[in-house]
Amino acid sequence: MPMGHTATAEAGSGGLTATEHRLANGLRVVLSEDHLTPVAAVCLWYDVGSRHEVKGRTGLAHLFEHLMFQGSGQVKGNGHFELVQGAGGSLNGTTSFERTNYFETMPTHQLELALWLEADRMGSLLAALDDESMENQRDVVKNERRQRYDNVPYGTAFEKLTALAYPAGHPYHHTPIGSMADLDAATLEDARAFFRTYYAPNNAVLSVVGDIDPEETLAWVEKYFGSIAGHDGKPAPRSGALPDVIGEELREVVVEEVPARALMAAYRLPEDGTRACDAADLALTVLGGGESSRLYNRLVRRDRTAVAAGFGLLRLAGAPSLGWLDVKTSADVEVPVIEAAVDEELARFATEGPTAEEMERAQAQLEREWLDRLGTVAGRADELCRFAVLFGDPQLALTAVQRVLDVTAEEVQQAAKDRLRPDNRAVLVYEPLTADTDTDEEAAK
């Protein structure tokens, strides 16, 4: 097995280092040593997410992620959970548009167990996958959907805005949770085919971070994962490319049982991994991150028209990222009042750009978020996988914060000017259902 280079700490990496390796079957491995605490994090990213799903099978990547915890060749039933927890570890998996990740954090002396478990399901899941677990997890996932989206106010806002922001047929038009109808339609054969297509060592990155001996760890990785055959059956994902700006404002008004009016919007922003995306991140932070941001000061403190107001960034590598505005109105305030104030602040920002102090604040906040993320072995393992899978280079994780700090005020202003415009957003307005609301009201669509 070819050994990777031993990196020395780069400027801005906080003294952290990582080494890269590749098994003969194509599995990429990233190791990062840190002996402060006797724990080790294992993280495995598969390069498959909801963007790879086909029409009529939305939600399959996430449902499949659940099936990965239902046993594999040598692991019975809930053994993946039982063995890790019984070893004093913690574990989970998540599915997003662009990837599916599985992770364990273990006391150091139990690291080998986690590697054995991940290898077992990567190589032999189908030996255990059956109708019973498929039917059970279908019900569990449908209840997950109800709990997190359908049974809470504004719960489906993310789904609605995503569907507006990305056109029909676009791979990001639907969210990872999928629709109830598609969850019902998924078959055991769909799940098997999904595994055979996407769960291969050459479609994954494994990172191990923490109190490890790199040579020993690499030997274990080779021992457990080395015999799993790679294959090239994965179809190229559909392109997520779109023009830089939408070109018109897209809009949906929802009349629903919600406690207050809300104005939400998604702005089309540059792809993750670009300097322009970092600039947009800073722009959103100045405008709507935290309690000293322009929108918070304007809407919550001065106008007192909103109970909460803020911007978030959904970073995406395979399609435009989304800048996420969320404002809940105060008492009887109407949405147009909020919208006019938001537009005024965005236009002002595009004209003026950030002040030096705003830049300092935004960069300090983003720097701290990075310190938090890289401050735990699990967070670091996840970021190393992210940069390896999405951008081909895990080392970029260790210097990401420096790139955010390098962005200039002019670039932040440019990002706002180019992208934070009314003709580059999808808008979702919530109006509460009242006793006299006509439920057939055409305005609702």
Added chain:
Amino acid sequence: MTELATMEFHPQPQAGEARPWAFPAPGRGTLGNGLTVLRCHRPGQQVVAVEVLVDAPLEAEPAGLDGVATIMARAFSEGTDKHSAEEFAAELERCGATLDAHADHPCVRLSLEVPVSRLPKALGLLADALRAPAFSDSEIERLVRNRLDEIPHETANPARRSAKQLYKELFPAASRMSRPRQGTEETVAKIDAAAVRAFYEKHVRPATATAVVVGDLTGVDLDALLGDTLGAWTGSSAEPRPVPPVSADDTGRVVIVDRPGAVQTQLLIGRIGADRHDRVWAAQVLGTYCLGGTLTSRLDRVLREEKGYTYGVRAFGQVLRSAPDGTGAALLAISGSFDTPNTGPALEDLWKVLRTLAAEGLTDAERDVAVQNLVGVAPLKYETAAAVASTLADQVEQHLPDDYQATLYRQLAATGTVEATAAAVNAFPVDRLVTVLVGDAATIEEPVRALGIGEVTVVPAE
């Protein structure tokens, strides 16, 4: 059809030799102004966590002004004698810091997190907030309106709504615990700057407060730093407030909070029981974990992994308020949600799980796995400064010794199956559980009545 894998299988590996880890022991001292300080150096933790506990419990709020402690806590970060509200928020964020404050039954707690390079500046801001909060009329009025705006959002949230109902059911109407921590529309509307200042004058002083500082303190002269910041906070001396005992009515019964058309039923079952001063705590933690601590515990094994009725149900114990003499209590609860049509069958199975536990007890294997998890995850759980600071602050808040958590791990390891079973059965007796269901009464009422798990009443959501 099964599929033969082509990989080479190896036997399950055995654990290596465990490396020693212990919950950190903090240093304890007192500043000249009477402020108690706990400090703990955690190498590598560049984001420092500071917690300040102020002896201003909810039961100290004046009658009819529920929520004044919450408004005060929020107002700490809305301006001082040096900065306006906007300036204060800007200065904090310029440090890359976050400052949260909230009021709960035992005390008001402020939590600061900041990169160590900017600790001096952020500690200065935190000290200003405690020492000289502005409490301006305009900012308090804004916070009151903001709080009033939040209440409908909480009422509409099934989990929040279930908690509000459970506390109302469990505790006597005269008890502060029966009412929402952050006040109601009626009480919050009455709060003004004068009320906040009066509450502050009466209850906030360094002599009855504690600060916990955790992080990589290499090269930080913490004594000098504290002297210049929190040490400059002054106030009269005072005895700690006496802690009133907690009582609750756990007569088995069911309350349905009607949410017509809800696709799921939010469940919250609760009663009160032993807190950490009771010798049974370790066994109760262990037994509760076996019942519903994780996806492989008894409840989820049936309700999720066999029946698919839920995304997950958890049993837990959460200390409400503790007293030095052991008269405190914890909320013992089971929470989760079921799809509406399966609400009756899910509750039937839940009760079956509890009855089986009482009849047959836990197995040694269950006990062993639970101990291995609860004790084994400690080094993971306490990787960050914030996690360590939070537990140290909990110990202070609950009048426990500084080595409590370390002792608890030893007690857990020494707790047997019989003790864990007894504690779990005592914690969740089937006829002494108050069950709150937030869901579609028209669909779930009849099936729930048929279970015979107590008198059923239906109340409106608002």
